[in-house]
Amino acid sequence: MSFIEINKTDYFHNLEILSTKAGGKQRISVVLKDNAYGHSLLIMAKLSSEFGIKRAVVRFSEEAIKIEPFFEHIIILSPKKGEKENPKFSYVINDLTQIPLLSQNCSIHLKVDTGMHRNGIDISQVQKACKLIKNLDGVLTHFRSADKLSSELFWQKKIWEDVKKEVLKLREKRPLFHSANSAALLRDEKCYDDFARCGISTYGYHSLPSSFKTPKLKPILSLWAEKIATRSLNKGDRVGYSGEFEATKKMMISTYDIGYGDGFFRFDGEGELLNGEKKPFLGKVSMDSCAFESDKQKVSIFQDASYVANHFNTISYDVLVKLSTSIPRVVV
């Protein structure tokens, strides 16, 4: 059976780098949405809590409930109508129309659009929102181009600083402020707000151009597959759907139990894609299997999701988050 290994030492290495940069463990929140980017919500909640992280960010309250014992504070990015008040949970408001859908007693974090134009209220609505929300415990924004070498982050941060000033004038109690994702934290000298929201960097990746000085993060997830069947091929024998691979010599191959049904990408057999042991995938990836020149009991499919991401012209987030929840995850 295929499985995923999560490397605890490397995870703690990443968290150490990030919390040092941010100015302490209390200035980091770990983003555990979407099954902790495919790593396993529960495993990553337990490990980050063991490391000393007190704050987590998830998408839904169903996730927050599962990890409640591990954190002091959990931020829910996409609350639904009628969410219940919970002393540990804060709900993010993305639009003024969401305010009446939640109980007045819920802890609210207000998201302000400082230029990404995705979620969050317009800066012209900050005053109104500050009047309407009873428990405004946090204000946040999200940067659209923190990983791009351009001036965009600078003007967006300027707008953010103006929003902070305005909120401080309007509210008696100072809410928590947070804006930086992984790229913004890694790019800046330090964390300028109360805490940063770190997702992909905790898992060992960043997408900053090489011109930025970045610490050496370590990918913590590796995907493994086990052998299903072994056979020997003669020169000219073909493998898999449409016989995309043709043996150029006598060789021993095996099939392994990972395919696109497990959330791995469907390699179409054209060009070259290497597994985690630098062996080429032979032919097309099937729904539940793939083939390599090997007769080992288990093979590494990948150790570094950014290699797979590059091949498929996507980002490491996309490769990781698609991994099926039915693949067992083990901590090593």
Ligand SMILES: *Cc1c(COP(=O)(O)O)cnc(C)c1O
């Ligand atoms: C997903 C998400 C993050 C984490 O971003 P990374 O690039 O993975 O660090 C931070 N903030 C918000 C609002 C998000 O949705």
